[in-house]
Amino acid sequence: MKNEDLSSEKIANKLAECNKELSSTQLTALERKKKQEELRALFDLIERGKQEWELVADSFQHIICLLDNHGRILRANMTVEQWGLGRVRKVKGKSLHELFHYKCADPACYFDFLWAREWIAVTQGHPVEIEVKDRILNRYLRIRALRSNSSKKGAESAFAVVTVHDISEIKEAESQLQINSQILSTVNQILNLSFIDLSLEHVLENLIDIITSVPYPWISLLPKGAVFLVETDPELLILKAHKGLSSELIDECSSVPFGQCICGSAASSGKIVFSDSVDERHVKKYSGISPHGHYCIPLVSSKKVMGVITLYSEAGHKYSKEEEQFLTAAATAFIGVIERKKLEDRLKNKIKELERFHKVAVGRELKMKELKARVAELEEGLEKK
Secondary structure, three states, rough: OOOHHHHHHHHHHHHHHHHHHHHHOOOOOHHHHHHHHHHHHHHHHHHHHHHHHHHHHHOOOOOEEOOOOOOEEEEOOOOHHHHHOHHHHHHOOOOHHHHHOOOOOOOOOOOHHHHHHHHHHHHOOEEEEEEEEEEEEEEEEEEOOOOOOOOOOOOOOOEEEEEEEEOOOHHHHHHHHHHHHHHHHHHHHHHHHHHHOOHHHHHHHHHHHHOOOOOOOOOOOOOOEEEEEEEEOEEEEEEEEEOOOOHHHHHHEEEEEOOOOOHHHHHHHHEEEEOOOOOOOOOOOOOOOOOEEEEEEEEEEOOOEEEEEEEEEOOOOOHHHHHHHHHHHHHHHHHHHHHHHHHHHHHHHHHHHHHHHHHHHHHHHHHHHHHHHHHHHHOOOOOOO
């Protein structure tokens, strides 16, 4: 008998046939033995098929569950253990909520409420697909559920199939793409400052406005800040533009030596300095200073510090790698704007010098012509005499 070629329906029919023949009292001992061997072969085939399907199911990285008509787990694959949700042999009888939120005592747990709502749709024959960010598992989950086509009924019968995928990496990639797009948009705004006919001071003020007014949910800055530039003294920051600062702070921080206070620390290290409070590094203080945090971003070109951008956050604000990524990109873009504006200023000054020289040269030439004409007149007068 070629058992390997039998379909599941044929195997079921063959089992029924063997069982019926074995129950007959008319079989000889030899015939009965033959039927028993045939029956064992069928059971072996079923067991091998079962093991092969279990191997396939266990090789998936997502969880697969068979549920009964009450939404309780009948079987699950080994991925349950890989996710650290317990032993796979002990999940039978649990709900999905109990599987994913073990010993959850929250009566208003979002997962329990969400799955109860979706289960109603499953029982009505509708396929379900939902995506959730689970803070307990710290994973993004995509849950798909489909009612089974099995004709068998009863509590032990498979009523629905549920698959649960961990899509955290996909979501993280999507989020990073969105952040990169938003950063690029802001960088373009900053670069456009190069093409506007503004003084360097006004460009610096616009920079602060652009950075502190971005509407993105992953960045949280107060609408205030300052830009320091290095001028004649290579170890001294000079306050060139500011927004939302008190007069006391403007006076106190009109110049900051490298290494002093948070801004000076960023200048001396050439790295972003973050502070979530007015801590011991905040050397420059004044009466009535309010609690706050800082991001101080150095402007570095060719390993040389050109200045520092100082931005404010609420006291207790947590450091964010997305914020640092954004501020680094913004600072890099702005270095190019500053260099372009400085070059423009130097060119304008040169043009003005040339214009002054031209006026002087032209004036001298006209004066020389006048003198020559006067000399000619005098010579002519002398000759007549």
